[in-house]
Amino acid sequence: MVPAAELRSYYDRPVIKAPVWTWEIPWYFFVGGLAGASAVLAAGARIAGQGRLARSARLAAGAATVVSPALLVADLGRPARFHHMLRVFKPTSPMSMGTWVLTTFGPAAVGSAALAELRWLPGLQRVAEGVAAALGPGMATYTAVLFADTAVPVWHEARRDLPAVFAGSAAASAGALAAITTPPRHAGPARRLTLLGSALELGAAEVMRHRLGDLGEPYEQGDAGRFARASRLLTAAGGMLVALAGRRGRLPAAVGGTLVLAGSVCQRWAVYRAGFASAADPRYVVGQQRARLRARAGAPG
Amino acid sequence: MTAAVDVPEGRRTLPLAAPGYEPPQPRMAFFTDTTVCIGCKACEVACKEWNDIPETPFAWTGESYDNTSALGANTWRHVAFIEQRLPQITREAQEGRFAAPGDERVDLAGVGTSGLAGDPGAGSPGDVGSPAGGDIRWLMSSDVCKHCTTAACLDVCPTGALFKTEFATVVVQPDVCNGCGYCVPACPYGVIDRRPDDGRVWKCTLCYDRLKVGAEPACAKACPTDSINVGTLEAMTTMARERLDEVVAAGVPGAQLYGEPGGNGHGVDGTGALFLLLDDPEVYGLPPDPIATTKHLPSMWRAAAVAGGLLLAAVAAACTGGRR
Ligand code: SF4
Numbered sequence: 299m300v301p302a303a304e305l306r307s308y309y310d311r312p313v314i315k316a317p318v319w320t321w322e323i324p325w326y327f328f329v330g331g332l333a334g335a336s337a338v339l340a341a342g343a344r345i346a347g348q349g350r351l352a353r354s355a356r357l358a359a360g361a362a363t364v365v366s367p368a369l370l371v372a373d374l375g376r377p378a379r380f381h382h383m384l385r386v387f388k389p390t391s392p393m394s395m396g397t398w399v400l401t402t403f404g405p406a407a408v409g410s411a412a413l414a415e416l417r418w419l420p421g422l423q424r425v426a427e428g429v430a431a432a433l434g435p436g437m438a439t440y441t442a443v444l445f446a447d448t449a450v451p452v453w454h455e456a457r458r459d460l461p462a463v464f465a466g467s468a469a470a471s472a473g474a475l476a477a478i479t480t481p482p483r484h485a486g487p488a489r490r491l492t493l494l495g496s497a498l499e500l501g502a503a504e505v506m507r508h509r510l511g512d513l514g515e516p517y518e519q520g521d522a523g524r525f526a527r528a529s530r531l532l533t534a535a536g537g538m539l540v541a542l543a544g545r546r547g548r549l550p551a552a553v554g555g556t557l558v559l560a561g562s563v564c565q566r567w568a569v570y571r572a573g574f575a576s577a578a579d580p581r582y583v584v585g586q587q588r589a590r591l592r593a594r595a596g597a598p599g
Numbered sequence: 600m601t602a603a604v605d606v607p608e609g610r611r612t613l614p615l616a617a618p619g620y621e622p623p624q625p626r627m628a629f630f631t632d633t634t635v636c637i638g639c640k641a642c643e644v645a646c647k648e649w650n651d652i653p654e655t656p657f658a659w660t661g662e663s664y665d666n667t668s669a670l671g672a673n674t675w676r677h678v679a680f681i682e683q684r685l686p687q688i689t690r691e692a693q694e695g696r697f698a699a700p701g702d703e704r705v706d707l708a709g710v711g712t713s714g715l716a717g718d719p720g721a722g723s724p725g726d727v728g729s730p731a732g733g734d735i736r737w738l739m740s741s742d743v744c745k746h747c748t749t750a751a752c753l754d755v756c757p758t759g760a761l762f763k764t765e766f767a768t769v770v771v772q773p774d775v776c777n778g779c780g781y782c783v784p785a786c787p788y789g790v791i792d793r794r795p796d797d798g799r800v801w802k803c804t805l806c807y808d809r810l811k812v813g814a815e816p817a818c819a820k821a822c823p824t825d826s827i828n829v830g831t832l833e834a835m836t837t838m839a840r841e842r843l844d845e846v847v848a849a850g851v852p853g854a855q856l857y858g859e860p861g862g863n864g865h866g867v868d869g870t871g872a873l874f875l876l877l878d879d880p881e882v883y884g885l886p887p888d889p890i891a892t893t894k895h896l897p898s899m900w901r902a903a904a905v906a907g908g909l910l911l912a913a914v915a916a917a918c919t920g921g922r923r
């Protein structure tokens with residue numbers, strides 16, 4: 299990256315526009331990830347014969363799914379036109395793909411939870427559960443592609459790593475919520491998922507920042523930096539607590555699980571805010587492009 | 600240079616009966632020759648008038664004559680003003696007037712009003728002469744949507760509000776856009792933006808309505824120096840290259856074309872808006888190497904598939920190994 303002193307810009311003004319999205323988006327990324335990973339956990343627990351855990355996860359997926367579209371619609375400039383998303387199926391648009399994933403996943407996850415609670419139509423319930431589980435990973439990761447497919451340097455240049463960060467964060471949050479809502483003796487898989495998810499989230503975020511190099515600076519400064527540090531701390535502490543003390547009682551599971559959930563929320567906020575900082579500063583946009591041009595010209599540096 | 604608009608005469612409606620367009624429309628494009636721009640902002644005003652764009656809150660920026668600052672939902676043409684010390688370093692250095700040889704990166708903060716008092720606009724803005732007291736050059740450039748060949752804004756739009764017209768320009772349909780805002784950070788040039796009060800996004804249409812009836816866009820029509828030209832992409836490319844040769848032959852330093860498919864329009868496969876600039880693009884607030892990020896979608900989805908697989912694996916691992 300070009301040092302600030304050498305870099306030229308137009309009165310230091312941004313070259314690209316920062317997103318116009320508001321708080322609903324990072325919250326949706328969290329809630330949608332939670333829903334997706336919970337749906338996978340529900341199916342996994344059911345296959346493993348862990349009915350109590352499956353129920354917790356199913357309910358979590360259903361509840362999170364109900365919140366998701368509300369957040370998305372609220373963020374639109376014209377909320378009453380949300381259904382315009384449904385007039386096209388557009389593979390070049392991650393948001394269009396996400397819309398269709400959510401449109402299919404939503405009824406499946408909610409239906410699966412409702413039918414299971416009501417003990418109606420067990421055949422259909424299983425189909426719904428299967429559909430939700432199949433789309434769960436998509437729910438947890440498409441949002442990373444959505445961010446990565448923008449001109450925002452800190453998002454686009456993290457395109458290889460962002461999905462793993464979100465997948466880890468989603469897995470950790472689903473495990474944590476299930477560990478909170480399930481009696482400890484049934485919650486072993488949830489605790490293990492919390493630990494695995496937290497490890498994936500922390501590891502992938504580390505790799506991402508490392509590979510971003512100078513472009514990753516927003517993760518160390520300002521709002522994004524605070525969220526990133528909080529996320530690391532909360533996820534690590536909560537993950538350890540759930541894994542080590544979660545089986546001893548509901549209190550440690552609840553405390554640890556809450557920390558992990560908070561860490562997952564902070565992770566999305568860190569990524570979200572870092573994007574704004576990255577878009578606002580022409581140093582990142584121009585610097586990265588100049589570096590690319592130099593690399594293409596084969597010049598050293 | 601008269602702007603040529605090669606639209607078939609007399610065709611005023613879409614040929615609904617015919618499949619496709621017969622004969623196919625040539626691609627239309629802007630060529631903005633910044634070397635002759637005098638910074639009058641007639642294009643900004645004409646664009647606002649013709650397209651009925653709401654006013655922009657006014658503020659003194661202190662950034663030369665530019666109080667518009669950037670393209671946005673309510674600014675579809677933006678005239679940039681750049682004040683620079685002369686890049687004729689060697690001669691000036693020989694005369695012992697200022698700047699050491701090699702000291703090309705000039706501190707703009709050092710350009711004060713004393714420089715301006717010499718009226719750098721006395722010649723054309725590209726003038727690099729050295730009139731008394733005027734040791735700076737003044738660059739002006741009218742910026743606009745690039746109407747990219749591969750337009751990221753269009754690619755990511757989940758409603759289909761953004762579309763390519765028969766002139767291969769990129770236009771938003773205001774009755775379709777639901778203000779999801781995805782196009783805003785997707786545009787590598789920072790062009791398209793949302794109107795807060797309206798909720799939808801807006802940008803230059805290359806005067807779609809005017810092109811349809813064979814009229815040239817309002818900005819080009821109003822431009823008194825023919826800095827803004829409109830015609831087929833082919834014609835504009837030829838015009839731009841010829842003009843570049845002229846300017847280079849005249850010894851103006853820093854001249855370069857912006858937006859050609861092989862050059863800095865590489866990452867968007869060329870644009871429908873060419874510019875002749877007198878310095879690096881970033882000096883005008885333009886990205887030096889923009890890309891349509893949708894080109895990387897396959898690798899992004901692959902990364903998402905791997906991550907989704909990791910999620911499945913984590914759940915599988917967690918669920919095998921008993922209740923505890
Ligand atoms: S990506 Fe930007 S510059 Fe290109 S057509 Fe869309 S709004 Fe215009």
Ligand code: SF4
Nearest residue numbers: 756776777779780782
């Ligand atoms: S804001 Fe409108 S034009 Fe832009 S991507 Fe969304 S629906 Fe399309």
